[in-house]
Amino acid sequence: MPQSGQEMLEESIGSCKQIADGLGTQNAAWETSIVEIIEKFEEVSDTFFFKTMPSVPVTRTAMREAASLLDLKNEGDWKGFEASLDSMISTAQDVIEKAGMKGTTLT
């Protein structure tokens, strides 16, 4: 059984907090983006979507991308970081959009 969407969202938030820590000294805009992701993720955290199985794929992607971004930061690979940040932002938008569960029918 995979981790739940909620667990993976929380892990993503944890990674993002570590990424944001001190990131502003490298690039203030990057830090702003990561802080915004943290805020949005905390806003949707514990909502119904993350208790359901359909939340697993998208939160797993977010969790893995956040972990990879944290590795790049720790390695000081800023070129790789910049490229991966774009992907993380896109994934985060996907998470937030899916959390709205528009058109959901449960039977």
Next chain:
Amino acid sequence: MADSTVYYMDAHSESTETALASKMITVFDAAGLDEIVEPNDIVAIKVHCGEWNNSAYLRPLYARTLADRIKELGGRPFVCDTTTSTYSPWGSRSSELDILLTAERNGYSSATLGCPFICADGFIGTNDFRVDIPEGYILKEAYVAQAIAAADALIALTHFKGHSMGVIGGALKNLGIGAQSKRGKFNVHMGGHPTYGLGSAGVFHPENFKGKANTPDWEILEDCCPFGLYNINENDELEWDNEKCANCLGCFGVMGPRGLMDIPPVQFDAVDAAIADACLGVEKAVGNGKVGYVNMAVDVSPACDCAGHADVPIVPHLGVFASTDAVAIDMACVDKAREAEGIKGSKAELMEAHHVGDKKFEAAAATFHNQSEVTSINTGHEIGLGSRNYELVECEPGSPERFRFPYDKRPSRQRFGKRFEKFQPFPYDRHDGKGFDRLDVVDLDKVRHHYEDDDKPSVTKVEDAVHADGDD
């Protein structure tokens, strides 16, 4: 030593006798389901006719073929489904009027089936037969759709697939939910239950309602409940009369995503157990030894046919199964799905549960974590409805003659010789006997190779192709 036998054929097909419809009849007979039908028996064939815009439900061909077989046996078949719970504010099968329109759009009508298509529980879904089930794990009574309870025999013709609440949608669910009246569905779904019902176990969060002014679609919060249990009062507060909740499920998709209701996963587990109880209720209502099961494990979609859409199947076609045991037949299908490799690009892969041995339905079909794909099966085993200890018997294909076009079994010359003389379809008198105006030779290679192979050398030259086929 197995307690039950499940007869099975795989889904490969390369001839008339291995067509899936032919295999369905072969396993039907092998399982002895032909012996369930006696001359003049009224036989209900219970199908899921599919929600509006669902496209994974069973093609009507299977029900038609089964109805024809039942007629051969002297029975009088009808094909049926039941009105649904109002599980969505926009459902397409919640009344007889709606289900007949949806069924017809999906191809289920007397014209296609060769027998009537019936809504088995009446116009609203209150035509039913109450039956006691003291053996039940959680239910002690069931409300079986009247037309099914009134039948002399019943064949559950099931599309085996996933289900967001039941986790699997198999034979047990086809009868445990699908053969219950609307009243019976409220019973199975735990309406009014003091522990597992939504009214008692659901946690309502009216504090998350932001007021009508900030909720453009606020009307759906009241309109999702056919019992009128949600109300926005004069103080602009959302209220819920939870004690009267019937568990129609209509508010799930409305309240859950908005954070207005915590839907309890335990309710889903209780429903899955109750499904087996209610299936036992159906067997009791119809009569001992008069119920048979055919599972078509094809187009194994992650969601049930009650969803208004159908996703990529999670496993390849698994095959055709028949048994007198609802528990064994579903267990056999689950086992086959576990043995199978999940389909690339399907929800099984998306959930990383596509490997041989993975519990694919728990990952790709369930709504909540830790829902089990065997709860209904285990419950059915516990209460004596059937057994999960089964022997799988692979059947050999039947005779091709049996499955050919039945209305005229003569070969072509006997059927068409005289007619072709009278209405000659080939113009032998034109173009020197060649019949039609055509070029003798064209560059077929030019139109059969892929455009991305432009830079690659041609494999077959026109002359070679003409030479190779020259014998003809």
